[in-house]
Amino acid sequence: MIRADILKEIIPVISDKLVVSNIGLPSQELHMLDDQPTNFYMLGTMGLASSIGLGLALSQKETVIAIDGDGSVLTNFGTLPTIANNVANNFILLIIDNGSYGSTGDQPTYTGGKTSLAKVAEACGCENVVECKASETKEILEAAIQEKKMTVIVSKCQSGNIPVPVIDIDPAVIRYRFMEEIKARN
Amino acid sequence: MSITQNMLHAMVKNKIEFVTTVPCKQLSGIIELLEKDERILHVPSNKEDEGMGLCAGAYMGGKRPCIIMQNTAIGVTINTLVTLIQYYRMPLPILISYRGEVGEKVQCQVEMAVHTKALLEQLKIPTYHFHEPNDANEFDGILNHTFMAKKPVAILTDANFWSSIS
Numbered sequence: 453m454i455r456a457d458i459l460k461e462i463i464p465v466i467s468d469k470l471v472v473s474n475i476g477l478p479s480q481e482l483h484m485l486d487d488q489p490t491n492f493y494m495l496g497t498m499g500l501a502s503s504i505g506l507g508l509a510l511s512q513k514e515t516v517i518a519i520d521g522d523g524s525v526l527t528n529f530g531t532l533p534t535i536a537n538n539v540a541n542n543f544i545l546l547i548i549d550n551g552s553y554g555s556t557g558d559q560p561t562y563t564g565g566k567t568s569l570a571k572v573a574e575a576c577g578c579e580n581v582v583e584c585k586a587s588e589t590k591e592i593l594e595a596a597i598q599e600k601k602m603t604v605i606v607s608k609c610q611s612g613n614i615p616v617p618v619i620d621i622d623p624a625v626i627r628y629r630f631m632e633e634i635k636a637r638n
Numbered sequence: 639m640s641i642t643q644n645m646l647h648a649m650v651k652n653k654i655e656f657v658t659t660v661p662c663k664q665l666s667g668i669i670e671l672l673e674k675d676e677r678i679l680h681v682p683s684n685k686e687d688e689g690m691g692l693c694a695g696a697y698m699g700g701k702r703p704c705i706i707m708q709n710t711a712i713g714v715t716i717n718t719l720v721t722l723i724q725y726y727r728m729p730l731p732i733l734i735s736y737r738g739e740v741g742e743k744v745q746c747q748v749e750m751a752v753h754t755k756a757l758l759e760q761l762k763i764p765t766y767h768f769h770e771p772n773d774a775n776e777f778d779g780i781l782n783h784t785f786m787a788k789k790p791v792a793i794l795t796d797a798n799f800w801s802s803i804s
């Protein structure tokens with residue numbers, strides 16, 4: 453399974469949840485498959501999906517799912533101790549770990565080598581860390597939402613991309629409709 | 639009221655409820671006050687761009703944010719300021735310890751000080767420079783202006799400004 457296959461499977465679970473999605477193809481795939489005002493698409497700023505997600509989870513009541521990538525977590529490793537030490541039980545960090553920089557041409561990342569993001573997250577103090585196969589992602593994500601415990605999920609999958617259109621929504625509109633939805637739910 | 643209390647008072651008055659910090663010696667007093675204040679959630683960050691991500695999330699969740707950092711971090715945050723805070727039109731007061739100005743003891747700090755205002759000008763970030771202790775009285779109005787404008791706004795605070803408390 454590649455990232456797009458995981459997204460297709462988890463859409464029924466995340467469709468009505470607040471989602472912060474990573475820059476590049478992950479956001480473009482989610483936008484193509486299931487555009488919702490509850491999705492915050494990152495159009496720039498690699499690495500900050502987990503930080504935005506944590507800030508959001510700490511500031512309101514609804515469940516927040518940050519969909520991140522291995523490359524992006526590697527570029528913002530400082531996020532993991534911050535997540536571990538500021539527990540938000542409405543926050544789930546889903547790292548889709550395909551061992552490559554998918555949006556830039558599938559160059560390998562170190563998670564395809566010796567580095568385990570799950571072990572790093574644990575060493576940083578994250579208490580609920582689950583590493584799973586791509587095919588188990590939906591079930592584990594559903595359980596994490598039910599449990600209402602801050603969870604880091606590392607879903608290991610194959611690298612590869614599908615053709616997707618660019619996101620032609622003004623960033624201020626993405627932000628505005630996301631905020632209106634959050635206001636209505638809190 | 640001390641400078642630090644004055645600054646904190648302006649934050650609370652402007653309904654700032656989420657503050658992230660990366661420390662600087664000059665900022666230790668205000669960070670200590672923040673940490674103790676129950677009206678404000680203080681989430682220390684490891685790097686300033688990470689901190690700006692936290693602030694963006696807090697803002698969208700309905701809590702007014704503020705980041706407190708040193709001017710040496712401006713380079714680290716340029717991409718985040720441009721492609722997240724400015725691009726999505728979010729307000730963000732950036733309270734900056736302006737190291738490397740008159741009174742500085744660490745020579746290396748001067749190297750970044752000479753670029754600080756030029757970089758902020760290049761990014762078209764409204765910038766205010768607090769030099770006299772009384773300049774703290776402007777903070778309330780600047781914070782109000784920041785959330786009205788929905789822009790990142792820089793408040794540079796130099797050694798002379800903080801001198802009365804250190």
Ligand SMILES: [Mg+2]
Binds near residue numbers: 521523549552553
């Ligand atoms: Mg990847």
